[in-house]
Amino acid sequence: MEQEIRTLFWQDGAVVMIDQRALPLAERQVICTDYHEVIAAIKDLTVRGAPAIGVAAALGIALGARRIEAPTSAAFLNAFEEICRQFAATRPTARNLFWAIERMSRCVAEALQARLPKPKGLASGISFVEIMSPSAPARPAEKEEGDSWQPVRETLVAEAVRIGDEDVAINRRLGRNGSELIPEGSRILTHCNAGALATAGYGTALGVLRAAREAGKAIHVYVDETRPVLQGARLTAWELMREGIPCTLITDNMAGFLMRQGKIDLVITGADRIAANGDAANKIGTYALAVLARAHDIPFLIAAPLSTIDPALPDGDAIPIEERDPGEVTHCGGVRIAPEGIDVYNPAFDMTPHALITAIVTEAGILRSPFAEAIEKLSPSSSTD
Amino acid sequence: MEQEIRTLFWQDGAVVMIDQRALPLAERQVICTDYHEVIAAIKDLTVRGAPAIGVAAALGIALGARRIEAPTSAAFLNAFEEICRQFAATRPTARNLFWAIERMSRCVAEALQARLPKPKGLASGISFVEIMSPSAPARPAEKEEGDSWQPVRETLVAEAVRIGDEDVAINRRLGRNGSELIPEGSRILTHCNAGALATAGYGTALGVLRAAREAGKAIHVYVDETRPVLQGARLTAWELMREGIPCTLITDNMAGFLMRQGKIDLVITGADRIAANGDAANKIGTYALAVLARAHDIPFLIAAPLSTIDPALPDGDAIPIEERDPGEVTHCGGVRIAPEGIDVYNPAFDMTPHALITAIVTEAGILRSPFAEAIEKLSPSSSTD
Numbered sequence: 203m204e205q206e207i208r209t210l211f212w213q214d215g216a217v218v219m220i221d222q223r224a225l226p227l228a229e230r231q232v233i234c235t236d237y238h239e240v241i242a243a244i245k246d247l248t249v250r251g252a253p254a255i256g257v258a259a260a261l262g263i264a265l266g267a268r269r270i271e272a273p274t275s276a277a278f279l280n281a282f283e284e285i286c287r288q289f290a291a292t293r294p295t296a297r298n299l300f301w302a303i304e305r306m307s308r309c310v311a312e313a314l315q316a317r318l319p320k321p322k323g324l325a326s327g328i329s330f331v332e333i334m335s336p337s338a339p340a341r342p343a344e345k346e347e348g349d350s351w352q353p354v355r356e357t358l359v360a361e362a363v364r365i366g367d368e369d370v371a372i373n374r375r376l377g378r379n380g381s382e383l384i385p386e387g388s389r390i391l392t393h394c395n396a397g398a399l400a401t402a403g404y405g406t407a408l409g410v411l412r413a414a415r416e417a418g419k420a421i422h423v424y425v426d427e428t429r430p431v432l433q434g435a436r437l438t439a440w441e442l443m444r445e446g447i448p449c450t451l452i453t454d455n456m457a458g459f460l461m462r463q464g465k466i467d468l469v470i471t472g473a474d475r476i477a478a479n480g481d482a483a484n485k486i487g488t489y490a491l492a493v494l495a496r497a498h499d500i501p502f503l504i505a506a507p508l509s510t511i512d513p514a515l516p517d518g519d520a521i522p523i524e525e526r527d528p529g530e531v532t533h534c535g536g537v538r539i540a541p542e543g544i545d546v547y548n549p550a551f552d553m554t555p556h557a558l559i560t561a562i563v564t565e566a567g568i569l570r571s572p573f574a575e576a577i578e579k580l581s582p583s584s585s586t587d
Numbered sequence: 588m589e590q591e592i593r594t595l596f597w598q599d600g601a602v603v604m605i606d607q608r609a610l611p612l613a614e615r616q617v618i619c620t621d622y623h624e625v626i627a628a629i630k631d632l633t634v635r636g637a638p639a640i641g642v643a644a645a646l647g648i649a650l651g652a653r654r655i656e657a658p659t660s661a662a663f664l665n666a667f668e669e670i671c672r673q674f675a676a677t678r679p680t681a682r683n684l685f686w687a688i689e690r691m692s693r694c695v696a697e698a699l700q701a702r703l704p705k706p707k708g709l710a711s712g713i714s715f716v717e718i719m720s721p722s723a724p725a726r727p728a729e730k731e732e733g734d735s736w737q738p739v740r741e742t743l744v745a746e747a748v749r750i751g752d753e754d755v756a757i758n759r760r761l762g763r764n765g766s767e768l769i770p771e772g773s774r775i776l777t778h779c780n781a782g783a784l785a786t787a788g789y790g791t792a793l794g795v796l797r798a799a800r801e802a803g804k805a806i807h808v809y810v811d812e813t814r815p816v817l818q819g820a821r822l823t824a825w826e827l828m829r830e831g832i833p834c835t836l837i838t839d840n841m842a843g844f845l846m847r848q849g850k851i852d853l854v855i856t857g858a859d860r861i862a863a864n865g866d867a868a869n870k871i872g873t874y875a876l877a878v879l880a881r882a883h884d885i886p887f888l889i890a891a892p893l894s895t896i897d898p899a900l901p902d903g904d905a906i907p908i909e910e911r912d913p914g915e916v917t918h919c920g921g922v923r924i925a926p927e928g929i930d931v932y933n934p935a936f937d938m939t940p941h942a943l944i945t946a947i948v949t950e951a952g953i954l955r956s957p958f959a960e961a962i963e964k965l966s967p968s969s970s971t972d
Contacts, residue, residue: 226926393840424932427916427925429814429838435917435925443926450930451916453814455778455839455872459937462874487840489847490879497878531812531836532820537920540812540820541611541828545835547809552844 207398207441209254210261212363215268217261219249222399226440237266237285244292244299247431251400252474252510253369256298259289260362263306267358270351275314278351282310294522295483295551297475301509302365309361313354369402372507372565373409380410380470380505380563386419388467391457393426394485395437396472396505406472406505408441410563415447423449424466426457428485430530430548454487461498469495473506473562480556480573481518482506486549492558501560508564511577518553526550592783592826594639595646597748600653602646604634607784611825622651622670629677629684632816636785637859637895638754641683644674645747648691652743655736660699663736667695679907680868680936682860686894687750694746698739754787757892757950761791762798765855765890765948769799769806773852776842778811779870780822781857781890791890792855793826795948800832808834809851811842813870815915815933839872846883854880858891858947865941865958866903867891871934877943886945893949896962903938911935 210219217234223246224230232248234240240262243249249258266285272278286303293299384390390411394400397408404412414421423442428434435451442449452460460466469491473482482488482504495502515521528546532538540546562569562576569576595604602619608631609615617633619625625647628634634643651670657663671688678684769775775796779785782793789797799806808827813819820836827834837845845851854876858867867873867889880887900906913931917923925931947954947961954961 227923426840427814429812429840432919432924435929439929440926443929448930450932451925452932453839453871453916455811455814455875456932456934456937458875458878459871459934460932462937486838486844490840490843490875493843493882494875494878497882531838534817534919535922535924537922538612539817539920540836541825544820544824544828545833547835547837547841547845549841549844552841552847 206403207444208403209399209401210249210258211366211402212261212264212359217258217265219243219258220399221248222250222437223248225399225436234262234265237262237269240265241288241292244289250433251395252296252298252472253373253401253406253507254399255293255296256302256509257362257366257369257402259292259299260302260306260365262289263303264355264358264362267310268355272351275317278354279310279314283307293524295474295524297512298507298509305365306358306361309358310354313357317354366402369507370404373401373404373406374413375565376406376505376507376563377404377409377413379565379568380503381413381417381419383468383501383503383561383563383568384410384414384419384421385467387421388419389422389424389465391424391426391460391466391469391491392438393434393454393471393488393491394428395433395441397438397441399437399441400472405441406507407470408438410470410503410505411447412445415445421447423447424457424460425449425451426454426487427451428487429454430534432534433485457491458494461494461500466498466500468501468503470503470505473504473510474551475515475521476504476506476511476562476577477515477518477521478513478574478577479517480559480562480569480571480577481521481553482556482559482562483518483521483523483551483553486552489552489554492554496558502558503561503563504559505563508566508580511580513577518555521553523552524550591788592829593788594784595634595643595787596751597646597649597744602643602650604628604643605784606633607635607822608633610784610821619647619650622647622654625650626673626677629674635818636780637681637683637857638758638786638791638892639784640678640681641687641894642747642751642754642787644677644684645687645691645750647674648688649740649743649747652695653740657736660702663739664695664699668692678909680859680909682897683892683894690750691743691746694743695739698742702739751787754892755789758786758789758791758794759798760950761890761892761948762789762794764950764953765795765888766798766802766804768853768886768888768946768948768953769795769804770852771804772806773804774807774809774850776809776811776845776851776854776876777823778819778839778856778873778876779813780818780826782823782826784822784826785857790826791857791892793823795855795888795890796832797830800830806832808832809842809845810834810836811839811872811876812836813872814839815919817919818870842876843879846879846885851883851885853886853888855888855890858889858895859936860900860906861889861891861896861947861962862900862903862906863898863959863962864902865944865947865954865956865962866906866938867941867944867947868903868906868908868936868938871937874937874939877939881943887943888946888948889944890948893951893965896965898962903940906938908937909935
């Protein structure tokens, strides 16, 4: 049994991550000792995949908080929020990024509030936000010790590490739930990388396939190479080969033909953000696969943790779609493939309407149409409490 | 006005072709003085595109015939047929290859027959095949001059050159016919390269777009990069930029999302072989585009000369689909992108059922459903007479 893939983790006061730009040609780690390095790693795809981006942001925020020097809690919080804003500006589509930032923000609020001496006779309902509000009068009860943030910092590191650990546990539950939908002998198409590398470990869509294998099922995976960044060819292929899961690499434009040939029983992908009605943003090309799967009467599954769900968005058209550098399209493997000066359109994601989705596999169970009802019944934050 | 692209031609006893492997990074020619070099050029995609393959085979066969030394017409024909067999074995899908070989075979038959002195009193219905048949008695009237094949060779070169010249003329007619289907202001998606580079010149699908521009229409072309060999990113982008036709490069998996965004009014591709019922084989990924176009109610056009039609095949499932080297998928721009040892499926073509095709644009007019009837009314060879 191969050692488990640990995509990113906290170690000796640093954020350590597999360098996903280098895979599969080289297996190496990037060690970030400054939060700006984590921000750069998210932007340049050293770490990618919605859940992994969330974990990276949590660890990166904890890393940044270790350097905050502030005379007051309000100043500490201001500095903390500035760090969060920088992480929020890295990539717009993955819901898990904002979910992780929100969770770290709740954590710091509670940690800072815990430092306050219990005020006598004060209604317990007063929130930290009110206390920190600039319009609120300075509270004489607050202890101001600019050099004693260590407990807050440790709390934040512990929370970030917990987010990563929980992610792996969530993916294992999600995987077990989803494996019931994988028939023995299935030939499964997947797109991009929704594997261990897209998460803290185990993976979402590939977690379902791992769980199916652990349950003793024979499967064969067709891997879309997933241009422009080739997460399929580089990362999913590497993960599956590493675990001995039989797989075949294809270019993205072959998937439809394989379906017509009867070679695909099932499609499963991850998601970067899911709206309240079940519409799902995922790697560019996912929408086309969903249309093709429907045309061939093939089940189309999404596997994603609840932290991917954004109940504030009524539908997928409200999901922001990141456009990335044209160089990703004009180059491949670092080599220019298109004429100089060519105009390029490079949306990193697309949106699959819920009507094309057969089921959404989560750690809380399998959601089916009507998705709006199924999602409303869930409390997305419940999994993290 | 840019000089016209001359993809391949006969010059000073050699076959000259643009090296399409080098584009767009380098513009250079390959000069073949031996027919084996033309065979290699077809196999390694120095020249590609169904009509261009046909012209290359014709020129290559003429080149090979110049070296045939034979004591008798039967021996000359044997050597000629051996050359044809080698060209027929280069690539299996493009109908135009076999069409060109058949035409060169008819030409040599007529040229060899013309060498015979008119036998007195012989019924004029006796064919060359009978004359050449081993079972036929040697005809004392036949002149055997092993060193006087020059007229036959010149006839073959002239025929090959004519096939190339006709191809350009056919594409211009085809383009004019198809341009009627291109509305002013259209945003058009194309796949692979069905341009001047896929033909002797002017192009089929891109010929339609050239003709639309020549008719004064404003168009914008979205170019699928067309993995694995990137004919879109490398060749179509180069051709369109060279002529100042506005275009935007995308990866193949973006096409569906663009359709959903309402950015595509029309899809047009070439074809490598069209069966009697209108089913069309074309570059891998074409089928998926046709399914996606139908799902979005977008017209899907095929542009191809009549020499692409194979009336002997009842439907597209009988069209042989070439599978090419896995290295095309595991590498991109010469650089490895996938793990060593990964299993690969690499069909170079797929098949689009006629039911997904809105119209087939030919030099003889626009074919529409029912395609079987429309194709039956045509004599595929009529265009060449």
